[in-house]
Amino acid sequence: MAQKTVRIRDVAREAGVSTATVSRALSNPDLLTESTRKAVEDAVRITGYRVNHAARNLRMQRAGAVLVLVPNLGNPFFSTILAAISESFAGTDTSVLIADTASGGRELTGYFLDGRIDGMISLDGGLAQSDLAAFDSAGVAERIVFACEWVDGSTLPSVRSDNEEGARLAVQHLHDLGHRDIAHVTGPAGNVLTKARRAGMLAERARLGLPSRDDWIIRGDFSLASGRDAANRIIAMKDRPSAVFCASDQVAFALMSTLMEAGVRVPEDISVIGFDDIELSKVYTPSLTTIRQDRHALGCRAAQLLLEQIAAAGDPLAPAAPDRVEMVGVELVTRQSTAAPG
């Protein structure tokens, strides 16, 4: 049987003080005399008291939880970010809820309105306009932070990788190897990452005076299936590009797989470069040259930003949140999937 739940009142009786004093001993120890604080600490130890979060949260008008919105839990790219976020909240008596936007067609503002969460980190920049509007009118917009992705034209704070720079590095690397005919498999239409990476790619290609062909920009959506489709498109081309820059590692895997099945060798016939640097990229055959995102930093900074935003939202002096965008650096990781054109 569960031992009788011990309340703050029991601790107070044991220590010979009032409940207020016990509460203070726990949250503001410096307000108390050394001796009473010690007495309370002993009483806590003796009784085995644990604070009841539901009660505390009710009284303090907070939820004690934040929500992390993930576009696709199945994509291992997000795991490290989630771990970093969880870790960051570990000390704060705030729990971390994780939801997949794909599976959950739930009404997001509800989480706020029900007092289930104090804030939200969205790794999904594709939230419906209606959701954003609802956040605004519910007055909870200031307790939302974006990470990795963001919403164009919104002023909500965000942490993101330098996607343009990543795309630039990718093209530059291929160019350095001697490639001139570079294709690009994009992310899904409308996605902010798609836009940023394609823009960076086009800019660098132009800067280097490389040829540009419309059919070398192949629409994808970060999924394995889209990598396969892109490969088939390339296989069917009369003059194939000598290198392909994929918008994500997952896409690159499926692309390489399909190419090689068709007898197109990687990197001998076509070089492939990805984006993300997930764990498997090192282990794929051939191992994948890619742009590394600092997922740990992304997660940590997002968590920290959210904590600040929540604190600010509670404060009376609105700090008029400056348009906060934090850029996290990216890095080229050279492996076997890229080489000089045959």
Added chain:
Amino acid sequence: MAQKTVRIRDVAREAGVSTATVSRALSNPDLLTESTRKAVEDAVRITGYRVNHAARNLRMQRAGAVLVLVPNLGNPFFSTILAAISESFAGTDTSVLIADTASGGRELTGYFLDGRIDGMISLDGGLAQSDLAAFDSAGVAERIVFACEWVDGSTLPSVRSDNEEGARLAVQHLHDLGHRDIAHVTGPAGNVLTKARRAGMLAERARLGLPSRDDWIIRGDFSLASGRDAANRIIAMKDRPSAVFCASDQVAFALMSTLMEAGVRVPEDISVIGFDDIELSKVYTPSLTTIRQDRHALGCRAAQLLLEQIAAAGDPLAPAAPDRVEMVGVELVTRQSTAAPG
């Protein structure tokens, strides 16, 4: 600004009834007259009332959340299971917390004792004995369910794949192709899956009269690194096995990668079969023959079981939980990584 929070009292006033009636209208509508229920519903709509979960949970002595313990969020194997669990709880006004056992060295019973969670699904069978003892003495053991993994010798309910059968199918498949010299890369020492899969493998190998050599059982730990190590061990062997059964798909990827780098072809020189059937297995090159686990079913059943356990724990008539173990079937998926020996 956040609109003034509307309480149940406001709804009551609007509807011209008492708070009790409003509460009943929300949770036990049939207790009320058609007309008053309708009046309350209208009032709710007009005021935009949302129940405050912290208050409700406090009063009802529940947490409104469950915890899912994952051995390694980075392994995409777990994603579908998590999604299935989340989905199962979607209707129940219970939130789902996800924690990685690796990153969080936190004290697990604390979650229960703090009233932060009502129950737990552990995908990790490697919980410390001290934790299990703590659960027991805290009286929360009956609100724990295991999925995928389990704890040997414990009576806690669990949902699991038929791992022995999976191993059997793998060996049988290789045997059908003509293989006789079959190696096995195991999971981590002490893990229940390791034991089950190895046992199934050994049993079937014996049944078919296949040769057994000690150095063909290679210790791994489900990680990419261990797949690489295993491959190096195999490469160094004087007489290599003609086929390798890996305890997980991830291990198989790293193993194949390292083999092929060393010029050992898969499947021409060595066939490789995995376990799990994660999304990437279809897309690796060569695509991976493997044992499919029904991850969706595993997640759904675990969630359901936990709900039942929680309900039972509240009930006065202890249903003396029968030793509940649910077996989920597995299936052989044949792809390119296995073939008749050269």
Added chain:
DNA sequence: CCCTTGCATGTAAACGATTACATGGATAGT
């Protein structure tokens, strides 16, 4: 016509913490 029964609703006491305000004793300033 009265008494019992039952049903729909109201009243108010929990749930377990935090915290504004009150209190009283010690210290210091004049």
Added chain:
DNA sequence: ACTATCCATGTAATCGTTTACATGCAAGGG
């Protein structure tokens, strides 16, 4: 020595629900 100040602690209201118990009305049985 008297009062103003300050600091440590206690008292009690409060957070927003749910629910045991009380109430009063309608119906039905004798």
